[in-house]
Amino acid sequence: MGLARQVDVTASAMASPDAAHHPAPSHKRRKSQIGLAFIAPFGALFALVFIVPILYAVYLSLFQDKLIGGNTFVGFANYGKLFQDPQFWDGVGRVFRFTLVQVPIMLIFAMALALALDSMRVHGTRFMRVTIFLPYAVPAIVATLMWGFLLGVKYGLFGSLNDAFGTDLDPFAPGTTLISIGVMVTWAFTGFNMLIFYAALKAVPRELYEAAAIDGANELQIVRAIKLPALRGSLVVTIIFSIIGTFQMFNEPQILPSMVANSGVTTFYTPNLYAYNLAFTGSQQGYAAALALVMAAITITVAYVVQIRGLRNAPDQ
């Protein structure tokens, strides 16, 4: 998930391609095509790593591997099957529910922390900033391990708690596993989002605050009138990151079952996990490709809607 979230800063760039503000001097245009040589290595590898696989996925999604006859062209049958597949929709529903709860909680925390640190009223600001960001550097496998043990009842703190108080709490019971995953994901990415908000706040000219203070504005008014509007662009970006990240959720549910028995994590817990299991343990590559493409379409649509809505009526975009 880390890679996905980090990479998606680019999505927002589509809204503000600033190359337009820096036109190359006219004499360069004459011997123009030199840029092609610079972009060629990236372009060629990009085609190999992105374009060709996507086209291949489209091709694959039109085939089914049948017991008799082998790989058979089936047209859009995989897509038809997918739309009636309750296991697929179960996963889609789960990531939507997860997104609706976890993303707002995480981003509100991230924003509050960024505002607190930016106010310079917190002791040890630098230390706090770095510490809160640290979880981002932890691989998902290690994060899942640590949280699996912390929240686990067998060797973990919840086991100790239950022993001490005679309770019977289990954060990885089927009904609460998704919440526990939420705790893990929030842990991993709040700091990263906080830094993005923090960076946006740092870009606000300090004189604005002084001017507002002279005009008699108190701190809350400054936050409402200056700081929150300044965060709007980054909020759109972070929402898009987070949505794409949660829609791709894979690592946590893939790793957890090996640590916790009866966590309620199924092979189709999230769409990505389902696609992985279809392709690599079920040999249904065509069906998995169709699933992945439909998820891509859903993700792009949601990200696009967020971007359009988020930037509508924005003062400077």
Added chain:
Amino acid sequence: MHPISSRRLYTVENPRKSTTLTVMTALFMLYCLLPLVWLVINATKSQADFVSSFGLAPGREFALWDNIVQVFSYQDGIFSRWLLNTVLYVVVGATVSTFLAALGGYALAKLDFRGKRVFLFVVLGSISVPGIALAIPQFLLFAHVGLTNTPWAILIPSFINPFGLYLMWVFTAEAVPNGLLEAAKIDGAGEFRTFLQIALPLLAPASVTVLLFSFVSIWNNYFLPLIMLKDPAWYPLTVGINQWNKLGSTAGNGALIQNLVITSALLTIIPLIIAFLSLQRYWQSGLSLGAVKG
């Protein structure tokens, strides 16, 4: 609450510290630190202590060194192999991807070529395609040409970092003055030499940012190596640790090795934390620029 005279001591740049705000921020910091503290404490315990003692209390014996020795010797020292693999993937992958991103970002910001807008649209648009939509066909394509189960299966995808390209594009537009480039060309430098000797040094902060984030994403990558590699000899740390984890928690007749899993997990995150802490001045400025432009 406070008389005007005492408030004058505090300015916008240096306001009065707030205890409430500090405590609230510190509470969140504890949430961030708790698992890491747990990891450090438990890496010092023997397997017997791990099973029997309270999670946040030290064990009866201090077994950290013993655990580290065991990590490096278990299964004929395969951990060293995983560590070397990870270093290979990270060093080659991050270096190449950063250089390609700088080259491409520079071209987008300072050079003209046909199809620039289409290129940007396709690169930026393709970012929202989920990893799995790429990984399955990537795996099948690589399998066709015999690249799966080789380091190339991990390296080639890591060479492309669209986020890096974006950062470099934004950064070049901001930090590399056109006048300097023109002066270099008037002095007779070719386009590539101008890029290498004039632009690249100016792009150092952005390069550190892109390098560091590539470093992290390759070091932490789990999904791609999981599907691409079958032979444990090519595993990176993440996949290797998970293999031990499976072995360690489900060993029916074998020995439990959770102490090794925990110690190896700690060893895996230490280099990243060091990299982040020692380079924070650079990557924070790079990230700021990306965030502001976004």
